[in-house]
Amino acid sequence: MKKPFAIRAVLMSGLAAAALTACAAKTGEETTVDEAAASPAPVTATKPPSNPLRNAYFGDLHVHTRNSFDAYIFNVRATPDDAYRYAKGQTIRHAYGFDVRLTDKPLDFLAVTDHSEYLGVLQAINTPGTSYSTVPYAAELFSDDLRVVNSAFRRFGDSIRSGQRVPELADMSATRSAWSDIIDSAQRNNDPGHFTTFIGYEFTSAPDGQNLHRNVIFSGSKAPATPFSALESQNPEDLWRWMDAQRANGMEALAIPHNSNGSDGRMFQRTQWNGAPFDADYADLRMRNEPLVEVTQVKGTSETHPLLSPNDEFANFEIMEWYIGSATPITKFAGGYVRDALRAGLEFQTKSGFNPFKFGMIGSSDTHNAAGPYEEPNYFSKVGILDATPERRGSVVPEGKGDWHSYSPPDNIARYSTWGASGLTGVWAEENTRESIYAGLRRKETYATTGPRIRVRLFAGYGLDNGPLTREASLKNAYSRGVPMGADLAAKNGSASPTFKVWAARDPDSAPLQRLEIVKAWTDPSGESHEKVIDVACSDGGAVDAASDRCPDNGAQVDLKTCAYSQDVGDAELSAAWKDPEFDPSQNALYYARVLENPTCRWSTWDAIRVGQEPNPDLEKVIQERAYSSPIWIVPVERS
Amino acid sequence: MREPLVHFIIIGAIIFGLNAAIRGPEPRSDSGMIEVSEGRVAQILESFQLVSGRAPTAEEAQALLDDFVIEEAAYREALAMGLAEDDTVVRRRLRQKVEFLFEDEAAQEPATDADLKEWLAGREDQYRLPERRAFQQVLASIDRRGVEAAGDAKRFAEALKTGARPEDMGDDTFLPGAAGLMSQQEVASLFGEAFAQGLFAAPTDGWIAPVPSSFGMHAVRITEQQPGVLPPFDAIRSRLEADRAQQMRADRLRQKLKDLRDRYDVRIDWPKDLAPAMAQMEAAR
Numbered sequence: 001m002k003k004p005f006a007i008r009a010v011l012m013s014g015l016a017a018a019a020l021t022a023c024a025a026k027t028g029e030e031t032t033v034d035e036a037a038a039s040p041a042p043v044t045a046t047k048p049p050s051n052p053l054r055n056a057y058f059g060d061l062h063v064h065t066r067n068s069f070d071a072y073i074f075n076v077r078a079t080p081d082d083a084y085r086y087a088k089g090q091t092i093r094h095a096y097g098f099d100v101r102l103t104d105k106p107l108d109f110l111a112v113t114d115h116s117e118y119l120g121v122l123q124a125i126n127t128p129g130t131s132y133s134t135v136p137y138a139a140e141l142f143s144d145d146l147r148v149v150n151s152a153f154r155r156f157g158d159s160i161r162s163g164q165r166v167p168e169l170a171d172m173s174a175t176r177s178a179w180s181d182i183i184d185s186a187q188r189n190n191d192p193g194h195f196t197t198f199i200g201y202e203f204t205s206a207p208d209g210q211n212l213h214r215n216v217i218f219s220g221s222k223a224p225a226t227p228f229s230a231l232e233s234q235n236p237e238d239l240w241r242w243m244d245a246q247r248a249n250g251m252e253a254l255a256i257p258h259n260s261n262g263s264d265g266r267m268f269q270r271t272q273w274n275g276a277p278f279d280a281d282y283a284d285l286r287m288r289n290e291p292l293v294e295v296t297q298v299k300g301t302s303e304t305h306p307l308l309s310p311n312d313e314f315a316n317f318e319i320m321e322w323y324i325g326s327a328t329p330i331t332k333f334a335g336g337y338v339r340d341a342l343r344a345g346l347e348f349q350t351k352s353g354f355n356p357f358k359f360g361m362i363g364s365s366d367t368h369n370a371a372g373p374y375e376e377p378n379y380f381s382k383v384g385i386l387d388a389t390p391e392r393r394g395s396v397v398p399e400g401k402g403d404w405h406s407y408s409p410p411d412n413i414a415r416y417s418t419w420g421a422s423g424l425t426g427v428w429a430e431e432n433t434r435e436s437i438y439a440g441l442r443r444k445e446t447y448a449t450t451g452p453r454i455r456v457r458l459f460a461g462y463g464l465d466n467g468p469l470t471r472e473a474s475l476k477n478a479y480s481r482g483v484p485m486g487a488d489l490a491a492k493n494g495s496a497s498p499t500f501k502v503w504a505a506r507d508p509d510s511a512p513l514q515r516l517e518i519v520k521a522w523t524d525p526s527g528e529s530h531e532k533v534i535d536v537a538c539s540d541g542g543a544v545d546a547a548s549d550r551c552p553d554n555g556a557q558v559d560l561k562t563c564a565y566s567q568d569v570g571d572a573e574l575s576a577a578w579k580d581p582e583f584d585p586s587q588n589a590l591y592y593a594r595v596l597e598n599p600t601c602r603w604s605t606w607d608a609i610r611v612g613q614e615p616n617p618d619l620e621k622v623i624q625e626r627a628y629s630s631p632i633w634i635v636p637v638e639r640s
Numbered sequence: 641m642r643e644p645l646v647h648f649i650i651i652g653a654i655i656f657g658l659n660a661a662i663r664g665p666e667p668r669s670d671s672g673m674i675e676v677s678e679g680r681v682a683q684i685l686e687s688f689q690l691v692s693g694r695a696p697t698a699e700e701a702q703a704l705l706d707d708f709v710i711e712e713a714a715y716r717e718a719l720a721m722g723l724a725e726d727d728t729v730v731r732r733r734l735r736q737k738v739e740f741l742f743e744d745e746a747a748q749e750p751a752t753d754a755d756l757k758e759w760l761a762g763r764e765d766q767y768r769l770p771e772r773r774a775f776q777q778v779l780a781s782i783d784r785r786g787v788e789a790a791g792d793a794k795r796f797a798e799a800l801k802t803g804a805r806p807e808d809m810g811d812d813t814f815l816p817g818a819a820g821l822m823s824q825q826e827v828a829s830l831f832g833e834a835f836a837q838g839l840f841a842a843p844t845d846g847w848i849a850p851v852p853s854s855f856g857m858h859a860v861r862i863t864e865q866q867p868g869v870l871p872p873f874d875a876i877r878s879r880l881e882a883d884r885a886q887q888m889r890a891d892r893l894r895q896k897l898k899d900l901r902d903r904y905d906v907r908i909d910w911p912k913d914l915a916p917a918m919a920q921m922e923a924a925r
Contacts, residue, residue: 049820089825105829128733131687139729171690453829455814470814505814508832508854539783571783572855573813 047193047431053475054428054445056455057437059109060087060372061200061256061425062215062294062364067114067178068202070325071368072122073141073153074384078370080112080185086371088195094380096388100371103378104509105453107424108432109196112182112370113215116201116229117160120178121169135168157325161209163234176226183223190221192433199223203239203255205230211262211324212236215294215364216243219252219438235273237282240289254441256362258294260341261302262324265332268341268357270348283354292441295338295448295628296363296423298373298382299324303594303628304339312533314517314596317623318420318450327411342631343521343529346588350523360444360486360630361592363423372424374451376623377563379421379603387416395607395616404617417619421603422450426627428457428484444486447593447629452507454627458485458593459501462492468575469503485592486630491637497583500632502536503575504595510625511598512570514539515551518578521631522589533594536578539571556598558622563601563609570598590631597625674712676705684708742896743889751881757873759884766883767876772821774864775839778810782856785811790850793857797849800859813855821866831855 063083064071075095082092089106091099124132126142140152159166179201186197198217205212214236216227228242236255243253260267272282295303300320309315321330334340338361345357365372367382381387390396394409394417401407409417426447427440440446447456457469461482467474478501483489489498506513516537523529535544538551545552556569574595583589599622601609608615615621684704688696696704724730751759760767778800780792796809806817815830828836835853842848844865850857910918 048826105825128737131690134687142729144728168691170693468812470812503814506854508828508830508835512854568786572781573783 050431050436052430053472053479054430054440055432056453057108057196057427057429057432057440058424058449058453059107059111059196059427059437060364060367060374061111061113061198061217061362062202062258062297062366063110063112063370063372064114064202064366064368065112065370066123067120067182068368069115069118069122069156071114071370071384072126073149073156074368074386076369076384080114080182080370081189083112083370084110084185084189084195084197088189092371094369094371094388095384098380098388100369100380102375104375104507106195109198109427109437111198111200111215111217112186113200113202113217114178114182115204116175116227117204117231118156118169118175119201119227119229120174120181123178124174130174131171132169132174160204160206160230163205163207163230165231172226179223179226187221190434194432196432196434196437198434198438201227203228203230203236205234205236205239206324207234207266209323209326209328210264210266211259212257212267213259213324214239214255214257214290216253216255217438217441219254219434222251224251237273237285240285243289244285252438253289254292255290256292256294257290258297258364258366259299259302259320259324260293260336260338261300261305261320262322262330263336264323264330265335268335268337268344270335270344278348278352278354278356280352280354283348283356286356287358291359291444292362292446292630293338293341293359294364294423295361296420296450297366298419298422299366300418300420301422301450302337304337305333308333308337308340309531309533312531314533314594314624314626317626318418318422320418322415327415339519339521339531342590343523343531346521346523346590347527347529349588350527355633358633360446361448361628362425362441362446363448363450363628364425365423373421373603374424376421376451376601376603376625377606379606381416381419387413387419390607390611393417393419393604393607395604395619396611396613404614408618409616414618417604417616420450420623424449424451424453426453426455444630445484446486447627449627450623450625452510452597452625452627454504454507454510454513454595454597454625456504456593456595456627456629457502458591458629458632459483460489460498460591460632461501462496462498464499464501464577466577469501470573470575483632485632488633488635490635491585493585493637495583495585497579497581498634500536500578500580500591501576502578502593502629503573504593504627505573506571506597511556511565511600512539512572513574514554514556514570514596514598514624516574516576517594517596518580519592519594520580520589522584522587524587534578536576537574539574539598540569554598558599558601560601560605560615560621561609563606565598565600585634585637587634588636589634591634592631593627593629595627599624674709676708676712680708681705738900739893739897742893751884753873753877756877756880756884759887760873760876760880764870767879768868768870770823770825771840771868772823772866773827773839773862774819774821776806776818776861776863777815777851778806778817778859779813779815779855780850780857780859781811781813785856789857790852793850793859797847797859800847800861806859806861810859811856815853815855818863821864 065080065083066072066077078092086092087107087110089102091101094100121132124130125135125138127133137152140148143149155166183199186199190197200215200217203214203216224246228239239255243255246253257267271277295301301318304312304315305319306316322328341357345355349355365374367373368384369382373379373381381393387393391398392413394413397403397407426449427437428445429436429440459478459482461478464482465474465477469475469478500518502516504513504516515535518534518536520534521529521531534549535551538544540554542552542554554569556566558565602620602623604619605615605621685696685701688704718724778796780789780796782789785792800806824836824840827839832854835851838851839860842860842862844862847859847861849859851860
């Protein structure tokens with residue numbers, strides 16, 4: 001060693017600067033945010049013209065970055081700016097060290113939705129010189145030993161489950177700073193006409209571990225000074241009342257619940273928080289604030305469960321049966337799935353005259369990597385270093401562990417193996433701007449996909465013309481004489497069914513479509529609900545069998561050695577004009593569209609064949625990607 | 641050295657050291673004396689108040705200071721024992737702080753127009769708006785026509801060349817029959833990548849077929865072409881400024897770290913099995 005003095009001098013001045021910066025609860029780890037803050041929205045081509053007949057836009061409304069406590073702890077350092085970069089098609093660095101990039105098209109819109117609880121706090125703990133960094137478990141949280149980390153991190157999970165803030169982390173300065181960065185980043189990356197951002201966050205309520213999480217999406221460029229978190233109250237009703245107050249202050253927002261599958265029946269339980277029965281005020285409060293539900297994401301798809309829909313042979317899709325972040329199994333499926341809740345809503349409507357579960361559908365990823373894994377062949381799961389490699393997510397047998405006969409993954413890895421490469425939100429909107437897309441979300445003219453950019457339209461009305469929805473005149477006719485997905489249709493007296501016009505187009509870069517279905521739910525005169533799945537259009541010229549309401553098998557194949565799928569089977573576009581032969585104008589009913597692709601390899605199969613292994617025999621080898629439209633609700637005629 | 645408590649003590653001690661460096665000399669005797677300045681006491685009491693929302697009682701204040709004194713003693717002990725030396729967590733954090741300082745020191749003087757124009761030179765492609773094309777297309781649907789689609793699309797093109805109207809031909813589809821100016825990426829998001837490539841490689845005079853897509857075979861005519869264009873300087877000025885500043889900061893950090901490293905003669909004792917290969921590599925450098 002030489003020149004020891006020089007070293008010391010540099011070190012001291014560096015440390016001084018670091019400590020000073022830390023006073024402002026800034027982090028010393030990455031400084032790109034501050035720098036980028038100076039740059040305005042990117043310059044792009046002129047804004048495309050608005051389309052009154054609306055285009056489909058695709059986006060993700062559920063994305064975490066390093067600001068989330070459970071992302072930072074697993075080495076995620078990607079910023080909100082990185083999340084937007086990824087969505088716009090650029091390359092960012094994964095926590096595990098590899099690059100990630102959408103191989104498919106860029107997204108049209110994105111919301112960064114970090115957990116409001118301990119927002120920015122883990123980073124502050126990891127920044128020497130902050131008051132946060134003096135908590136006694138700081139070193140354990142950032143130990144090299146993952147077991148030590150997990151053990152120290154447990155207090156955060158306990159805090160979320162109990163709703164009690166860890167007392168030594170009551171200082172809100174890190175949260176305010178991170179929240180302000182999130183808002184700045186959304187503003188900076190919003191590019192009207194080309195790419196839309198929303199200010200948002202996740203309200204992380206999980207009483208007793210039962211998942212009641214919601215994402216809150218703001219419509220505009222203004223947001224409250226701090227988000228309302230589950231450490232203020234775990235009761236979603238308090239969140240909605242807070243949102244009402246923000247709205248009164250000119251800050252419109254909506255909340256979107258997710259992972260009802262991890263709530264053990266509590267997300268759509270049929271009573272208020274305090275156990276009181278629902279009433280019209282409650283239904284208003286909920287629907288005013290919560291018009292949508294996230295039906296599919298990485299941690300499983302919550303449309304329905306095979307036990308709830310025994311006659312729906314496509315119900316068994318990417319089912320997740322554990323509490324979130326835990327090995328506790330779910331025991332109660334009713335109240336945890338969307339179709340079941342939609343039915344419950346009809347029952348309330350029939351018996352009590354209000355409907356607290358009248359929501360449209362969206363899909364999102366819930367990535368904690370700032371990068372959604374929407375594509376089966378390009379999957380990297382969602383929790384930083386935890387599930388970054390095939391071995392860590394249970395799709396490949398680790399070296400030295402033999403094969404699937406001798407190896408079975410530990411519990412946590414087995415759970416990751418059931419997660420899926422999902423999902424996206426489709427919105428029908430005039431143009432790619434905040435105003436237009438938010439209005440689409442509000443009117444529930446939305447649908448969910450499990451990853452592919454499938455387009456789906458659904459209209460219902462009386463006296464619609466006979467033309468296809470692909471013709472401008474007929475589309476105009478459908479909008480003017482009928483209603484689109486997400487809306488109500490008033491039934492007319494007499495037995496005639498309205499016409500349901502439904503259409504779907506494949507993702508040009510994914511598999512062709514196999515079938516187009518209508519899911520119907522209704523209540524009988526006693527107020528009990530029922531459901532039915534009816535195929536309405538089949539690929540390859542197939543005819544729906546009248547007895548089973550099903551399309552014939554189109555024979556699509558997947559080669560499990562290469563994941564190549566049939567190119568000559570399936571359709572690029574499917575459409576139908578369908579009338580319900582059992583239509584009863586006096587019944588409460590709803591109808592939504594479901595469209596299925598031909599089978600393709602699941603991500604776990606891709607992982608396995610890449611390293612020359614057999615796919616994990618406990619997992620589905622192929623899946624059928626799909627899209628779910630928001631329902632159309634029938635407002636029945638008065639019974640005479 | 642895996643004991644978290646030890647890490648904690650060391651890190652705490654180092655932070656204290658930092659604070660000492662900023663706040664001026666904290667009288668610290670080499671002869672076993674620990675003095676705590678008034679400013680330091682105030683800071684300790686303040687941080688208690690931040691967390692608890694009230695000022696500490698006299699007993700609590702005494703306990704806080706007792707704990708601080710133990711921390712200081714342990715810190716000195718840890719330094720005397722050289723415990724910070726081989727602790728990766730401590731070393732990594734210190735390096736982080738130094739890098740942060742280096743980045744922060746980088747010149748952030750506002751760039752002049754001349755600076756930015758110099759920066760732009762040779763980088764125009766990054767700032768250019770992509771080529772855009774407007775077109776008409778007629779689809780021969782793969783769903784309806786199967787293997788006939790390519791031949792049918794060619795027939796469409798022949799008819800269109802001789803005056804047939806595009807709106808009278810082809811199969812129903814949501815794909816626009818006439819599209820305004822779109823970039824290749826925008827076209828791909830509707831028609832798929834293959835069609836977008838075909839369209840942007842197509843000659844710009846008259847109908848051609850077949851151009852394949854995921855929906856079938858198309859007859860296509862380019863109606864307008866707008867070459868990629870560099871926006872006016874003023875429109876991209878702030879982006880240039882941000883990009884340049886970021887690059888300069890990265891360069892500065894790299895240079896500073898290199899300077900730092902160059903102050904040392906470095907000798908690495910490679911394991912025997914690696915030594916020849918490493919020597920060869922060194923020679924090649």
